[in-house]
Amino acid sequence: MIGCAVAWRLSGTAARVTLIEAAHDLCEGASKGNTGIATSGGDCHPGTLELELVRRSSPGWEALCARLDTPFHRIGTLAVALSEEDEQRLPELLRDAQDTGAAAEVVTGDQARALEPLISEGARAALHFPDDGIIDSIRLTIGYAELAARNGVEVLRGAPVRSLARDGDRIVAVTAGDRRVATRSVVNAAGVEADTISRLAGGEEFRTWPRQGQYWLFDRELGGRFRKVVGGVPTPVTRGIYCVPTTNRSLLLGPTAVDREDRTDRAVDAETLDHVFDAAQRLVPSIGREHAIKTFASNRPASDPTYRIAVDAAVANLVHAAGIRSTGVSSSPAVAEMVRGLLEGLGLPVGDQRPDAVTELEPLPRLLGHPSPEQLFARDPRYGQVICACEQVTTAEIAAAHGMAVPPTSLEGVRKRTRATGGRCQGAFCLSGVSFLHSLHAGRRPQGIAVSEPDATLGVGADDA
Amino acid sequence: MPDRPLVAIVGAGITGLACAHALRDVADVTVVDRIPVPGGVHGWEAAETRELARACRAHMRLGETAIRWDGLALLAIGQDGPQRMEAAALVIATGARPLGRAELGIAGGRPAGIVAATVACHLAENGLLVGRRPLIVGGGDWAMRAAGELRAAGAERATLVCPDGLLRERPVDDGVHVRERDRVVSVAGTPRVRTATLASGETLGCDAVVLAHGVAALRNVDGAVWAGDRAVYAQPLADPATVERARAAGAEAAAAVRSLIDQEERP
Numbered sequence: 001m002i003g004c005a006v007a008w009r010l011s012g013t014a015a016r017v018t019l020i021e022a023a024h025d026l027c028e029g030a031s032k033g034n035t036g037i038a039t040s041g042g043d044c045h046p047g048t049l050e051l052e053l054v055r056r057s058s059p060g061w062e063a064l065c066a067r068l069d070t071p072f073h074r075i076g077t078l079a080v081a082l083s084e085e086d087e088q089r090l091p092e093l094l095r096d097a098q099d100t101g102a103a104a105e106v107v108t109g110d111q112a113r114a115l116e117p118l119i120s121e122g123a124r125a126a127l128h129f130p131d132d133g134i135i136d137s138i139r140l141t142i143g144y145a146e147l148a149a150r151n152g153v154e155v156l157r158g159a160p161v162r163s164l165a166r167d168g169d170r171i172v173a174v175t176a177g178d179r180r181v182a183t184r185s186v187v188n189a190a191g192v193e194a195d196t197i198s199r200l201a202g203g204e205e206f207r208t209w210p211r212q213g214q215y216w217l218f219d220r221e222l223g224g225r226f227r228k229v230v231g232g233v234p235t236p237v238t239r240g241i242y243c244v245p246t247t248n249r250s251l252l253l254g255p256t257a258v259d260r261e262d263r264t265d266r267a268v269d270a271e272t273l274d275h276v277f278d279a280a281q282r283l284v285p286s287i288g289r290e291h292a293i294k295t296f297a298s299n300r301p302a303s304d305p306t307y308r309i310a311v312d313a314a315v316a317n318l319v320h321a322a323g324i325r326s327t328g329v330s331s332s333p334a335v336a337e338m339v340r341g342l343l344e345g346l347g348l349p350v351g352d353q354r355p356d357a358v359t360e361l362e363p364l365p366r367l368l369g370h371p372s373p374e375q376l377f378a379r380d381p382r383y384g385q386v387i388c389a390c391e392q393v394t395t396a397e398i399a400a401a402h403g404m405a406v407p408p409t410s411l412e413g414v415r416k417r418t419r420a421t422g423g424r425c426q427g428a429f430c431l432s433g434v435s436f437l438h439s440l441h442a443g444r445r446p447q448g449i450a451v452s453e454p455d456a457t458l459g460v461g462a463d464d465a
Numbered sequence: 466m467p468d469r470p471l472v473a474i475v476g477a478g479i480t481g482l483a484c485a486h487a488l489r490d491v492a493d494v495t496v497v498d499r500i501p502v503p504g505g506v507h508g509w510e511a512a513e514t515r516e517l518a519r520a521c522r523a524h525m526r527l528g529e530t531a532i533r534w535d536g537l538a539l540l541a542i543g544q545d546g547p548q549r550m551e552a553a554a555l556v557i558a559t560g561a562r563p564l565g566r567a568e569l570g571i572a573g574g575r576p577a578g579i580v581a582a583t584v585a586c587h588l589a590e591n592g593l594l595v596g597r598r599p600l601i602v603g604g605g606d607w608a609m610r611a612a613g614e615l616r617a618a619g620a621e622r623a624t625l626v627c628p629d630g631l632l633r634e635r636p637v638d639d640g641v642h643v644r645e646r647d648r649v650v651s652v653a654g655t656p657r658v659r660t661a662t663l664a665s666g667e668t669l670g671c672d673a674v675v676l677a678h679g680v681a682a683l684r685n686v687d688g689a690v691w692a693g694d695r696a697v698y699a700q701p702l703a704d705p706a707t708v709e710r711a712r713a714a715g716a717e718a719a720a721a722v723r724s725l726i727d728q729e730e731r732p
């Protein structure tokens with residue numbers, strides 16, 4: 001998210017930019033497994049950089065998402081008080097929220113149920129944040145990168161940074177995968193690996209670590225009935241478990257927040273998932289497990305302090321954008337702008353927009369829920385071929401995804417760009433069809449296509465027999 | 466007969482065809498299926514498919530995917546573009562699928578190599594083997610088919626982990642092993658799956674986990690997924706899926722449609 005946002009922000013300037021990603025695709029880290037709330041800041045702490053960057057980003061979502069072909073809806077959040085104790089904390093939380101500058105109001109239980117009829121009869125009152133939004137964080141990340149690539153940013157994927165060559169107090173080149181990229185400055189947006197990059201560069205010592213969150217994903221038939229993001233009353237320790245209707249109408253329950261050691265571990269466990277479900281069901285009693293379609297986990301890039309956005313103390317041309325732990329979706333446009341400012345201070349030509357810079361992506365229409373399928377079919381008859389029935393993804397959409405400046409290189413990449421295989425049957429019916437289409441577009445034998453990373457193959461092909 | 470009620474049926478499997486057949490004298494029926502031939506899981510070749518397809522006298526819209534129902538009309542899309550079909554009732558006869566990973570409660574990481582039996586079989590038929598030592602969750606038809614197809618496509622051995630026991634005759638193939646009354650609780654491995662841990666506590670090595678247990682209705686017409694205005698569901702949730710069960714479900718749905726239409730016609 002952060003690396004892509006910075007690349008997008010710089011891509012319209014005179015700077016020459018290379019976006020370097022270790023994974024086989026963009027949006028494989030925290031940015032693909034988050035709650036997708038674009039907070040308006042009411043739950044952040046006054047006086048922090050986090051709050052400031054969230055507040056700067058919040059008013060602009062409608063306009064930015066329209067330009068990046070990213071779904072966004074400002075539906076608001078209800079933090080629901082179920083106990084007397086919760087209810088007593090609301091006035092204090094309201095004062096805190098008002099200090100942030102975000103819109104907030106306390107509503108009665110009945111008012112809360114009028115705003116969101118699905119919440120529990122037991123809701124005594126709630127704190128309402130009307131300006132919070134839901135956003136497709138995968139489409140946002142990919143949208144940033146896509147627009148950046150259209151503006152000439154070179155995108156290297158499957159290219160882990162292994163070393164950074166120094167000359168005095170400056171980095172002069174980065175070795176990533178099999179490439180050596182000469183450079184005048186480096187932005188460190190490596191998420192939970194930001195400490196590794198700093199260490200490789202001989203920069204400041206700091207520690208980043210994974211804070212894991214586990215989730216349930218529910219059928220869009222259920223998510224489509226929600227009007228609000230529904231959460232509990234936050235405690236000093238955690239914001240707690242939310243029920244979030246996503247922009248593709250599925251329903252997310254989660255996340256937990258547990259500090260871990262293993263940065264690659266994204267395993268879910270039954271006990272934690274039980275806890276998440278129970279907490280969510282207390283808020284919305286009508287949800288039932290039979291409508292679960294997926295469970296997953298993801299790691300926040302935690303660090304101390306969070307929001308380390310600054311030029312390194314030892315390396316003059318290294319800018320950290322690290323430790324953006326829990327609100328990086330919500331703050332990403334302002335983080336990118338702040339990084340641009342720091343680079344400008346280092347003397348990079350990132351002050352003005354190039355007149356020829358592309359500023360928006362042409363929206364790729366989707367059949368699902370489209371008001372005029374006739375119009376889509378007239379534009380491209382492949383809109384008549386539905387390949388993923390649950391999410392109603394057509395071969396036109398899959399072809400368009402493969403025609404992007406940053407196309408998918410795996411089935412996961414296809415899912416992230418089109419939603420194919422991401423619906424209620426999780427690919428039980430369409431995965432083979434989607435695989436053959438991807439194989440056709442990517443020019444690879446079906447045996448060689450990858451589920452995610454290149455060695456995570458779909459089949460055990462004849463090659464390794 | 467222009468004043469006969471219009472009925473739309475989604476799914477040209479035996480269930481959908483049997484329903485169309487049972488309604489042939491009382492309604493103008495259109496059957497929609499995304500596959501260009503009728504038969505569904507029982508196939509085009511099945512004698513019942515041919516007989517019902519001929520005798521039901523329905524309009525067939527094959528190769529079209531039904532996508533939306535608003536209580537008054539069905540929207541389907543195919544090679545000829547979107548088609549809106551008005552109907553007094555909609556029958557969803559879109560078949561079933563094995564349960565997915567979340568539905569089975571399989572915890573652990575997200576390695577590659579975990580696939581639905583439907584997918585594993587389809588890929589195997591097309592020469593793509595998902596695992597040489599697959600672990601197959603299930604003990605019914607889907608599991609047996611997956612074991613057979615994967616063995617035929619070159620799997621060295623297959624282990625069936627059957628939560629409800631073996632529902633079919635024990636396979637004679639000595640490359641197929643069976644664990645009765647056990648289930649997979651978690652999986653691990655990167656980048657592909659390497660182990661599966663069972664409820665009994667044992668951990669088995671494997672290079673694929675094929676999900677072939679349980680039955681869930683496959684539903685993908687927006688507006689007719691759970692309840693739905695004037696929508697009737699004809700999806701026998703049984704493993705094995707027999708022709709008899711399909712016919713019975715079709716007939717039952719036809720009766721439901723008739724009472725729906727009768728209610729509408731009463732002033």
Ligand SMILES: Cc1cc2nc3c(=O)[nH]c(=O)nc-3n(C[C@H](O)[C@H](O)[C@H](O)COP(=O)(O)OP(=O)(O)OC[C@H]3O[C@@H](n4cnc5c(N)ncnc54)[C@H](O)[C@@H]3O)c2cc1C
Nearest residue numbers: 001002022029030031034035037161191213327328329330
């Ligand atoms: C459970 C959870 C819930 C969240 N909920 C919300 C929310 O509701 N709202 C909100 O605003 N935010 C939320 N967040 C926070 C948000 O997701 C993060 O702040 C944001 O995604 C961080 O982006 P990033 O780019 O810093 O990290 P990442 O997305 O992890 O990106 C870092 C990238 O660096 C790459 N990398 C690492 N090492 C190297 C190397 N050596 N060479 C090359 N590349 C490398 C990684 O592969 C990765 O792609 C949540 C996060 C989690 C995990």
